[in-house]
Amino acid sequence: MNSRINSEYKYTEYLPDYLEQDLNKIKKKQATTESLLTGEQEDLTNQLVKQTDSPIIPKKQDQIIPNDSNIDNNASRALIQRQQQNYVADQPEWHAPWKLMRVIAGHKGWIRSIAVEPDNKWFATGSNDNTIKIWDLATGHLKLTLTNHIMAVRDLVISDRHPYMFSCSEDKTVKCWDLERNKVIRDYYGHLSGVYTMSLHPTLDVLVTGSRDSTVRVWDMRTAVPVFTLTGHKNPITQVEAQSTDPQIISASNDKTIRLWDLAAGKSQTVLTQHKKAVRSLALHPTEYSFASASADNIKQWKFPEGTFLQNFIPRRESIVNTISINQDNVMFAGNDDGTLSFYDWRSGYKFQDLSTTNIPGSLDSEAGILTSSFDKTGLRLLTGEADKSIKIWREDPDATKDTHPGIKFNPDLYRQEIY
């Protein structure tokens, strides 16, 4: 079937010749209409025409529309505004570079999950050493160690509407911890294999878990009743996310697909098959109605609700992305399996920083790898859980300015190479 689809789609990757010709015609037409409209300001329109030729204009709105008294023609202004709306891909927004702030060691295994508490006072980490540890966010001191799982703790969620923390583990169990008593109060029993990921519904008392048995299960939080078993993925689920509007569940899997689920019906709503490799991570944008998915081939940006592909994050890096997370300031972080960190501007999808993690002394080169990451609630600190058994806290360089740290140079040509 793959080969059939490929054969069908091969020629759709590129524009056929007749389309290209049509395009050129349209462009010419546009140019002529513009020149007719503007009349006297021919120089300006010529500029605009040039801009239409290149799909990306590395300029912002205020730069494109000069406050010049020459442009008094309303029609031309409207045209310009339309043009601007069409071509937003401007210079990526500047972000301060991130740097290492603190290294916390204490776990005896890989850090597989990090969750920050809603009040931003502490955070919890789950590790391959079967324990969950709770750390003070400000000081980095260990507050508590929770042991109940008998295998690696793969994901943690702290509810912002209950005093509960949920943990899921490779030992097929999902546990609910009461944070007032530090005890397990509920077990969600039913997965046939290790549970890799979980998410809490923001408005309903529903817990969504994704497992190695390639099912997504929806649990009623209070009664621990499995409401749905969402089947459809063919390989282990790597990450699930839940949100308050449709599609309420998004799951990524090793079978290279992302599925958007209709929670009310318990059915798959959309399947996104654009990824070429296993999708390892998902991240919802905190303010925009869009999300990103990371796979070894590309990090892709999608639009809700229908799952429209928006863009690829560029430039691409030849390494496996283990985790991505997004903060409120439109910074997307991607942690790679080879211990490199990449920071992207969300809007333009352009990478502005690339750095590699500092190994803990005594650890091997091969132990460099970012396994999980999370921004804190303010988005000013980045916590990463790493394969060298350490938790690292990163922050933006406070002294950096646009002039001192311009970041990776913007290359608009890359957009053309990475349209799909």
Next chain:
Amino acid sequence: MFGIAQYLNQVKSSNDTNINELPDTSKSIVQIQKQNDYSDLISRNINDRESLSSSFSNNNQKNNSKPSIDDIRPARHRHINIPRPSQEEIDATTERTRIALDAIIQKKLGKSSSISKNDRSKAQYIRYNSTNILNPDIPTSSRIIKIVDVQKDPMAPVKFKQKKQLERPPSPPAPILHAPTKKVSQEEQKKWYIPPAISNWKNPNGFTIALDKRLAVDGRDPNLYSSDKLNENFINLTTALDEADKKARDELKLRSIMKKKLLEKETREKEEKLRQLAQRAREERSNRFISDDNYDDHDSVRKRAKEREERRKKAERELKLSRMSKEQRIKQMTKDRDISERTQLGLAKPSQSVENQFDSRLFTNATQITNSEDQVYDSALFVQKTLSNIYRVDNNNNNNNNNNNNNNNNNNDDNDNGNQSGPVEFVKDEQDSKHVIEKDDDNDDYGLKRQKL
């Protein structure tokens, strides 16, 4: 794999009425290819909300076939602001979902509780009125029937074999919207090769592990024991100790050298004294002889000449000695030393001190030859040179002999005996022959003897 064609087949067989327009699956695929749009097919799903992206551009609103510039740029440039849904929308979906989920939960919870109720089998009572069809005149009899479930043996084996149903895919396969994956080349595969973990304790395959890796596995901080964390005073102390040690050793060495020199000087002086004494003694003796043989003039002259000769020789030897190097001189001296000097003085005694009992050179030799444990002796028993010469004829001697033979046949025997160094040579006895052998040097080029008849 569950392909689209198969799915189409299934759909067709399940409800033929819906797909009247697609009589053949292959045709339908052709049609799809033309349209390049699966959406109508996909939307045939049970779920009316379901939508699948079916084209790259994913521009669902765009229905006109005319291509636009939007086709060649990322969709992000069209969607600048993507606002989150409003609170009302969120509330609405939440409410809708909550109701749906509640129903399911209640059903599940209720079902689990009703099982126990059903288990308690209650008897049902039915009033039964019998009617005779053939003869309706007969009055009907009515009775009450009690219906009870047949009691089941809970331990009895299952009557029907349960067959596991293969799970059907819950939704049609989604069209794959990415280019086929590139085949991995050998080099790329090599890049991804992860070497096996090697234990520090067990290594039956003999893998090599770099030293730093071995240390790193130890888990300790390698910088912990580095020099920059040592106390500076400790370094000073060690260096001072080292220096003192060196100085003491130098002094000791100097002292021992000085001692040796002093000793040497003493012994030299002693020897000198002894020699002088011996000289004097010898002179006295010779004087006595001279005084005895004074009357014979002729003899005394000869004797004086002899002495003169002796003295000259002695002087010559001393001159030679002085010109010789130290080693040679020592050798010569030991060789020529007149032991009689001491004996004459009555001083010669067997050495008794332990120090001089052994030749120190032997010790040094022993240290030099330590190449193999098999070698017990310091040097070879037979020197190679003499060994090889034992049975070899000395050519020079031989020639001489021959010449001699030719020259003077008469004293041949005597000469031969004296010069012989190699094994016994047999020579033709020429004395017996009655022919006179003429000496003919000119013609005897090759050492061949020509005989005259």
